[in-house]
Amino acid sequence: MSIKRVERLDSVVIRFAGDSGDGMQLTGDRFTSETAALGNDLSTLPNYPAEIRAPAGTILGVSSFQLHFADHHVLTPGDAPDVLVAMNPAALRANLGDLPRGGTIIVNTDEFTKRNLAKVKYAVSPVEDGSLDGYHVHPLALTSLTVDALADFPLSRKDKERSKNMFALGLLSWLYTRPTTGTEQFLKSKFGSKPDILEANLAALNAGFNYGETTEDFAVTYEIAPAEMRAGTYRNITGNTAVAYGLVAAAHLAGLPLVLGAYPITPATDILHVLSKLKRFGVTTMQVEDEIAAVGAAIGASYGGALAVTPTSGPGVALKSEAIGLAVTMELPLVIIDVQRGGPSTGLPTKTEQSDLLQAMFGRNGESPVAVVAPQSPGDCFDAAIEAVRIATTYRTPVFLLSDGYLANGSEPWCIPDVARLPHNPVIFATEPNDVDANGDWVFHPFLRDPETLARPWAIPGVAGLEHRIGGIEKADVTGDLSYDPDNHDKMTRLRQAKIDGIAKTIPNLVVDDPSGDADLLILGWGSTYGPIAEATRLARQDGIHVARAHVRHLNPFPPNLGEVLRAYGRVIVPEMNLGQLAMMLRAKYLVDVQSYTRVRGLPFTSVELASVLTEANVNLSGVTR
Amino acid sequence: MTIVNLGMPGAGTLGVPHLLDEDPKQSKKDFSSDMEPRWCAGCGDYSILAAVQGFLPELGLKRENIVFVSGIGCSSRFPFYMNTYGMHSIHGRAPAIATGLATAREDLSVWVVTGDGDALSIGGNHLIHAIRRNVNLKILLFNNRIYGLTKGQYSPTSELGKVTKSSPFGSVDRPFNPASLALGAEATFVARTMDTDRKHLTTVLRAAAEHRGTALVEIYQNCPIFNDGAFELIKDREQAEARIVHLIDGEPVRVGADKVVARDDSGNLAVVAAKGADLSRVVIHDAGADDPSLAFQLSRLEDPTMAHMPMGIFRNVSRPSYDDQVRAQIGEVVTKAGGPATDLDLSGLLHGKDTWNVG
Numbered sequence: 002m003s004i005k006r007v008e009r010l011d012s013v014v015i016r017f018a019g020d021s022g023d024g025m026q027l028t029g030d031r032f033t034s035e036t037a038a039l040g041n042d043l044s045t046l047p048n049y050p051a052e053i054r055a056p057a058g059t060i061l062g063v064s065s066f067q068l069h070f071a072d073h074h075v076l077t078p079g080d081a082p083d084v085l086v087a088m089n090p091a092a093l094r095a096n097l098g099d100l101p102r103g104g105t106i107i108v109n110t111d112e113f114t115k116r117n118l119a120k121v122k123y124a125v126s127p128v129e130d131g132s133l134d135g136y137h138v139h140p141l142a143l144t145s146l147t148v149d150a151l152a153d154f155p156l157s158r159k160d161k162e163r164s165k166n167m168f169a170l171g172l173l174s175w176l177y178t179r180p181t182t183g184t185e186q187f188l189k190s191k192f193g194s195k196p197d198i199l200e201a202n203l204a205a206l207n208a209g210f211n212y213g214e215t216t217e218d219f220a221v222t223y224e225i226a227p228a229e230m231r232a233g234t235y236r237n238i239t240g241n242t243a244v245a246y247g248l249v250a251a252a253h254l255a256g257l258p259l260v261l262g263a264y265p266i267t268p269a270t271d272i273l274h275v276l277s278k279l280k281r282f283g284v285t286t287m288q289v290e291d292e293i294a295a296v297g298a299a300i301g302a303s304y305g306g307a308l309a310v311t312p313t314s315g316p317g318v319a320l321k322s323e324a325i326g327l328a329v330t331m332e333l334p335l336v337i338i339d340v341q342r343g344g345p346s347t348g349l350p351t352k353t354e355q356s357d358l359l360q361a362m363f364g365r366n367g368e369s370p371v372a373v374v375a376p377q378s379p380g381d382c383f384d385a386a387i388e389a390v391r392i393a394t395t396y397r398t399p400v401f402l403l404s405d406g407y408l409a410n411g412s413e414p415w416c417i418p419d420v421a422r423l424p425h426n427p428v429i430f431a432t433e434p435n436d437v438d439a440n441g442d443w444v445f446h447p448f449l450r451d452p453e454t455l456a457r458p459w460a461i462p463g464v465a466g467l468e469h470r471i472g473g474i475e476k477a478d479v480t481g482d483l484s485y486d487p488d489n490h491d492k493m494t495r496l497r498q499a500k501i502d503g504i505a506k507t508i509p510n511l512v513v514d515d516p517s518g519d520a521d522l523l524i525l526g527w528g529s530t531y532g533p534i535a536e537a538t539r540l541a542r543q544d545g546i547h548v549a550r551a552h553v554r555h556l557n558p559f560p561p562n563l564g565e566v567l568r569a570y571g572r573v574i575v576p577e578m579n580l581g582q583l584a585m586m587l588r589a590k591y592l593v594d595v596q597s598y599t600r601v602r603g604l605p606f607t608s609v610e611l612a613s614v615l616t617e618a619n620v621n622l623s624g625v626t627r
Numbered sequence: 628m629t630i631v632n633l634g635m636p637g638a639g640t641l642g643v644p645h646l647l648d649e650d651p652k653q654s655k656k657d658f659s660s661d662m663e664p665r666w667c668a669g670c671g672d673y674s675i676l677a678a679v680q681g682f683l684p685e686l687g688l689k690r691e692n693i694v695f696v697s698g699i700g701c702s703s704r705f706p707f708y709m710n711t712y713g714m715h716s717i718h719g720r721a722p723a724i725a726t727g728l729a730t731a732r733e734d735l736s737v738w739v740v741t742g743d744g745d746a747l748s749i750g751g752n753h754l755i756h757a758i759r760r761n762v763n764l765k766i767l768l769f770n771n772r773i774y775g776l777t778k779g780q781y782s783p784t785s786e787l788g789k790v791t792k793s794s795p796f797g798s799v800d801r802p803f804n805p806a807s808l809a810l811g812a813e814a815t816f817v818a819r820t821m822d823t824d825r826k827h828l829t830t831v832l833r834a835a836a837e838h839r840g841t842a843l844v845e846i847y848q849n850c851p852i853f854n855d856g857a858f859e860l861i862k863d864r865e866q867a868e869a870r871i872v873h874l875i876d877g878e879p880v881r882v883g884a885d886k887v888v889a890r891d892d893s894g895n896l897a898v899v900a901a902k903g904a905d906l907s908r909v910v911i912h913d914a915g916a917d918d919p920s921l922a923f924q925l926s927r928l929e930d931p932t933m934a935h936m937p938m939g940i941f942r943n944v945s946r947p948s949y950d951d952q953v954r955a956q957i958g959e960v961v962t963k964a965g966g967p968a969t970d971l972d973l974s975g976l977l978h979g980k981d982t983w984n985v986g
Contacts, residue, residue: 232986
């Protein structure tokens with residue numbers, strides 16, 4: 002065995018790329034788990050094609066998983082990979098452009114056949130023609146190494162080849178000094194019922210690890226020290242799982258049954274998958290015939306006193322719009338989770354975007370205000386879901402939770418909260434008459450509002466004496482009777498708006514991060530741009546730029562001090578993955594000339610890109626006399 | 628372990644609280660809200676409302692555990708006139724909303740009131756899927772073969788060639804036969820009745836209420852303004868006698884006094900003279916038949932001239948209902964785990980299997 006040199010790094014970005022059938026998402030997941038176990042901070046970005054199995058070996062079929070891990074706080078999955086693992090020529094072709102010169106490439110040469118090269122229009126193998134000279138290239142016959150390692154297993158060649166991702170994982174685990182015990186356990190629980198496949202995967206994993214140890218190809222192995230993180234117990238979590246768990250926690254704490262009305266739609270479907278398993282927590286998941294039925298079932302359940310949720314993406318929201326309006330006017334709690342993706346129409350189903358903000362705000366007929374909350378990171382989806390439930394149940398209103406594809410599938414280490422410290426939000430149903438009529442008799446008035454919240458009673462069927470009818474037609478103030486009276490409609494319209502506006506009283510003020518205290522430039526974001534914006538801010542400050550940073554979690558209503566914050570800075574930059582939807586809302590509401598920086602490439606911003614936006618803004622700012 | 632109810636008599640309201648012996652007896656008046664119905668004079672909806680309000684007391688259910696959910700249309704105003712819980716929702720979506728409600732609340736008797744446009748046009752998808760799932764809902768489909776609330780356009784049950792405001796040259800749309808449609812979706816209970824035949828209507832409602840699962844009750848209903856007399860041929864005593872195909876479980880299917888339904892040589896159904904009919908070919912109605920084919924064939928006896936119009940219960944079979952099964956799956960898991968989830972269970976969920984400690 003050769004003696005290897007050990008080198009310390011502070012941060013690494015690895016991208017695993019291969020055909021969508023090569024198991025790259027699984028490989029990335031496992032490497033993430035190993036890395037988390039070591040105590041590095043991390044962030045991940047899966048990127049996979051919309052087609053389940055695009056033609057093998059083509060660019061369209063390339064699936065990748067990027068992981069950024071470090072000995073310090075990690076805010077993004079990394080702008081560009083340091084290491085690219087390319088399982089075939091298509092993966093190399095599709096990803097090489099993102100790899101800076103000097104980066105490391107591990108290629109599976111077994112797949113670099115004439116046929117596969119031709120599929121992606123390589124006349125000659127780039128591994129052999131010198132075109133990769135600017136990179137550190139490790140050409141490895143990963144497939145045949147795997148098959149050789151499994152020579153004694155009673156499996157077909159095809160089955161043996163399938164384990165090549167585990168070989169690659171073993172090798173990378175060795176290269177970055179990761180333990181493989183977690184992956185071994187994972188494989189045991191996944192393939193417990195198929196001992197041959199299990200043993201083959203374990204053997205391939207070990208073979209990959211040992212290959213690194215023994216081969217001359219790799220002279221150096223790397224260590225990345227654990228990051229300093231808040232004390233606690235951690236796990237890795239994706240945004241979709243965090244949303245699902247947040248809903249379960251909120252329902253549990255409120256003592257309400259959770260009912261999910263759902264129709265499968267990328268990238269929200271995993272919320273349905275996760276919750277459908279959680280019957281132990283009394284969760285009812287109803288996969289129904291369409292998006293409208295999904296929100297309909299949720300509204301029915303909400304009327305019955307359940308915590309009702311419907312998860313979807315932009316096209317689903319479009320279909321649900323009329324029903325959401327019904328929930329607005331009936332004033333029933335409802336949580337709509339919109340995991341945003343590229344639009345319009347089918348758009349880019351597996352890519353991320355923030356372009357449903359205005360749809361959430363205004364995408365219904367009539368004056369139809371709803372509350373809107375947006376999480377900022379995968380782990381934050383848990384807290385944001387709890388907050389959405391708080392608003393929905395307290396104010397008897399639909400609430401949008403605006404996640405996106407990047408948060409939904411991305412993951413990060415999450416400090417697991419203490420259940421005893423989660424916010425308790427008791428729900429009180431109406432149990433008795435609440436008003437006195439003209440004759441002095443006690444009566445129940447379904448639209449008699451709580452003076453503090455303006456919420457109406459949540460009066461569920463099954464309570465004698467409270468029988469009443471609600472619906473989409475305008476209701477008379479207080480009594481809830483049908484009313485076509487002009488003044489009543491004007492009043493009810495304003496009351497519904499005032500109720501939503503009043504939520505601001507329970508929203509914390511926006512906190513501005515401005516360490517120097519003398520910044521005149523503010524970068525303001527919402528949702529999943531938190532990571533890239535925070536990282537860009539860090540980079541800009543390293544360059545001596547004084548920049549303040551704030552992130553809006555409540556999009557409707559806004560935090561009470563938002564206008565004050567905006568007016569306190571000479572220049573406000575608002576980066577969004579849309580064409581300036583929050584910027585439009587800020588300009589309309591506060592008459593502040595915020596500047597939009599927008600990209601709709603289906604991918605998150607890079608921090609370097611945003612840092613340069615800040616640099617440029619700072620240069621312009623210094624020429625401004627105020 | 629939670630039991631999935633398979634539909635014994637009276638099973639339709641199992642789980643719904645009933646009145647106690649000492650409770651005062653309910654009457655029709657108890658089910659009338661203080662809102663004055665606002666349908667046109669002579670509308671069939673009045674008769675149906677009266678029949679439903681008159682029949683509900685006999686179920687002996689607590690009024691507060693009954694919910695009427697409707698969509699949009701003239702008939703969908705129905706819940707406002709019922710002194711129960713109710714929701715007047717949006718066009719076509721009542722079955723979806725009611726599905727959520729019935730699944731979340733085992734203790735409610737959930738009724739859907741809908742019309743031919745609401746149920747079969749804009750809400751067609753929800754109707755067939757509610758039926759397919761066999762959700763414990765009673766769906767009253769008021770069929771007047773016209774759009775009334777929008778003032779007279781042809782509906783999905785209007786006859787071919789129907790001249791209306793939106794089809795001045797005659798409609799070219801082939802109508803749905805609601806019973807055939809429901810049977811095609813494998814409905815476990817399908818019946819047809821008439822707004823003005825109080826006795827028949829009440830019998831059908833009673834059977835529907837007793838049915839566990841989705842009961843689709845099509846009620847022919849006269850619209851005196853936009854489609855008056857649509858069902859006159861089977862309402863007029865003399866005419867009706869010869870036209871109505873009486874569906875009575877276990878009995879030969881009779882048409883009028885002197886005709887029966889029998890199978891011809893190719894197995895199709897035909898209306899033939901009772902006298903001299905081959906008894907081995909006379910169809911005996913079997914609403915409980917596992918296979919819906921006979922019920923479907925009977926539903927096809929209807930024709931545009933209303934020469935023969937089957938009325939009564941086409942099908943009434945027991946199948947596990949959707950909501951019972953959904954609750955049973957949860958109940959089983961919760962019971963097996965030893966009761967409702969605790970904070971500790973929640974903490975276990977949040978931790979998962981793969982954690983590490985810092986500090």
